[in-house]
Amino acid sequence: MKLSFTNHTLYFKRPFKIAHGTRSSTAIVIVQLEHDGKIGYGEASMPPYLGESHESVATFLKSASPLIEQCKNPFEWEAILSEIDLLAPNNTSAKASIDIALHDLMGKIKNKPCWQMFQADKNTTPYTAYTLGIDEQEIIKQKIVDGDEFKILKVKLNGENDKAIINTIRSVSNKPIAIDVNQGWKNKEEALEMIQWLADKNVLFVEQPLAKNNWDDAHWLFEKSPLPLFADESIQRYTDIDKVKACFHGINIKLMKCTGMHEAFKMIQKAREVNLKVLIGCMSETSCAISAAAQLSPFADYADLDGALLIKNNLFEGITFADGKIVLSDMSGIGVTPKENN
Numbered sequence: 001m002k003l004s005f006t007n008h009t010l011y012f013k014r015p016f017k018i019a020h021g022t023r024s025s026t027a028i029v030i031v032q033l034e035h036d037g038k039i040g041y042g043e044a045s046m047p048p049y050l051g052e053s054h055e056s057v058a059t060f061l062k063s064a065s066p067l068i069e070q071c072k073n074p075f076e077w078e079a080i081l082s083e084i085d086l087l088a089p090n091n092t093s094a095k096a097s098i099d100i101a102l103h104d105l106m107g108k109i110k111n112k113p114c115w116q117m118f119q120a121d122k123n124t125t126p127y128t129a130y131t132l133g134i135d136e137q138e139i140i141k142q143k144i145v146d147g148d149e150f151k152i153l154k155v156k157l158n159g160e161n162d163k164a165i166i167n168t169i170r171s172v173s174n175k176p177i178a179i180d181v182n183q184g185w186k187n188k189e190e191a192l193e194m195i196q197w198l199a200d201k202n203v204l205f206v207e208q209p210l211a212k213n214n215w216d217d218a219h220w221l222f223e224k225s226p227l228p229l230f231a232d233e234s235i236q237r238y239t240d241i242d243k244v245k246a247c248f249h250g251i252n253i254k255l256m257k258c259t260g261m262h263e264a265f266k267m268i269q270k271a272r273e274v275n276l277k278v279l280i281g282c283m284s285e286t287s288c289a290i291s292a293a294a295q296l297s298p299f300a301d302y303a304d305l306d307g308a309l310l311i312k313n314n315l316f317e318g319i320t321f322a323d324g325k326i327v328l329s330d331m332s333g334i335g336v337t338p339k340e341n342n
Contacts, residue, residue, distance in 0.1 A: 001105075002034045003068040005061050005097070007054045010045075010284055010311045016133045023048075026284040029057045030315065031097040033105050035074055040105025041316070041336055043289040044097035045256050045282075049233070052093050060094040063087055068098070074109065077102050081262055092236065092259050093283075099260025100292040100334065107333030114295040114335075115328050118265060124298045125326035128305045129154035129178050134161075137168045144173050150324035152204070153177050154304055158184035162194060166201060178302065180207040183233055188217040192224055199226040204302070207252060207279075208232040218247035230279055238263055241270050250277030250301070255293050256285075268299045282307040287318030292334045294319045297326050315339055 008028050015024045031042035046052040064084050071080055084098055107114045115122050130150035132143050134157070144153070153175050157165060169177065179198065185191040191209040198206070205228040210217050212233035222229055228249035235244045236257045244251060251271055253264050264280075271278050280293055280300040287308045297303050303326060308314045318336040320327045329335045 001068050001071050001074060003031065003061065003065045003098070003101075004034070005029050005031045005058070007058070008313075008315065010286065011313055012284070012310055013312055014133065014135070014139075014310075016284075016310070023284075027054050028286065029054065029061070029094070029097060030286075030288065031061065031101045033068065033074075033098070033101040035105055035109070038105060038108045040074075040101040040103070040108060040333060041288050041338070042097040042099065042101030042104065043286060043292075044093040045285045045289060046093055047256075047283050050093060050256065052091065056091065057094040057097070060088060060091045061097070064094075064098060074102060074105050077106060078262070081260070085259060093256040096255045096258070096260040096289075099262055100255065100289060103261050103292065103295075104333035104336070111332050113328065113330055113332060114261070114292070115298065118295060118299075120295070120298040122298060122328040125294070125328060126297055126300055126303045127151045127324045128303045128321060128326055130306050130324065131304070131310060132156065132169070134158055134165065137164070140165065140168050141172050144169065149321070150306070151175060152302075152324065154306075155179055157181050157194075159186060159190065163197065166198065170201060174202060176202050176204050178204050178207065178304070180232070181209045183208055183211050185209050188221050191217075191221055195221075195225050195227050203227055205230050205250065205277075205279075208234060215243070215247060222247045222249070228277065230277070232281070238267050238270060241267065241274065241276070245274045245276055248276070250279060252279045252281045252304070253296075253300075254281045254283060255289060256283045261292055261296065264293070264296055265299075268296065277301045279304060281305070284311060286311070286314050287316040288334070288336050291316070291318035291336045294326050294328060295334060297328075 130147035231248040232252040281304040
């Protein structure tokens with residue numbers, strides 16, 4: 001196999017404000033794995049909090065390249081991914097880019113979609129949430145109109161104008177809401193008060209209400225919350241599940257956090273064993289990484305896979321939505337095609 005990669009920057013349609021600040025772009029790397037004339041595509045997306053960059057991903061991929069080139073059989077994928085994971089700690093999005101490309105390549109060699117390789121039922125995909133950032137009232141209302149086809153809204157909060165944002169949404173829509181706080185609430189008492197206020201407002205769950213390592217307060221809130229709590233920043237990889245299960249009702253699994261599709265699938269299986277709900281999520285990504293995550297969506301309770309809809313320069317054609325429900329195609333691999341002129 002031969003590995004190659006290119007750097008890109010994705011630009012948001014609107015600046016995105018969350019608890020960690022406002023962002024208008026994000027760095028990504030597109031990876032290609034070539035074997036016997038077939039190409040598998042992968043992607044690394046690097047939000048600032050993961051600590052990765054174009055430079056760090058390039059360094060890691062260059063170090064992984066000899067391992068890839070020595071491999072003559074892509075179906076030795078478990079051994080390949082294990083060796084790549086041991087190359088260096090962290091670097092999870094760089095590792096995910098190889099994992100995704102490898103799955104895409106294997107699917108193309110087998111002429112099967114990845115969802116079929118995971119033995120999923122493509123007809124049981126969930127509805128994806130449609131994300132509303134922290135914004136002015138009229139912009140929030142307009143975005144709800146723009147996302148009319150979607151059945152579930154995902155709402156970003158940060159502890160500043162939270163009630164006003166929810167009241168604005170409820171003035172124009174009664175759709176179910178998934179709340180994403182991104183560690184934005186300052187303390188457990190504030191978090192509990194807000195959750196109690198949200199409890200009768202058709203809210204599905206609250207994601208990452210407190211700082212990711214604040215385990216004592218997370219457990220206190222878990223025992224008192226009238227709404228389900230989902231971990232995002234508090235969980236990254238498979239080995240984190242046992243700690244998280246005592247503080248949350250569910251987990252947000254993202255390929256960029258957990259090194260890709262292989263570990264994500266293992267996390268889903270483990271979550272079921274310990275009675276955790278599963279949300280399959282994404283970073284700011286093109287339809288390459290989004291489509292890869294979507295292959296696992298039939299196993300999830302919820303999905304947050306609208307990331308490619310929020311950027312101006314999507315580099316791939318991939319999964320589609322029907323009234324907000326994820327539609328998986330029968331295309332081989334992860335089901336993507338690069339757009340021309342990218």
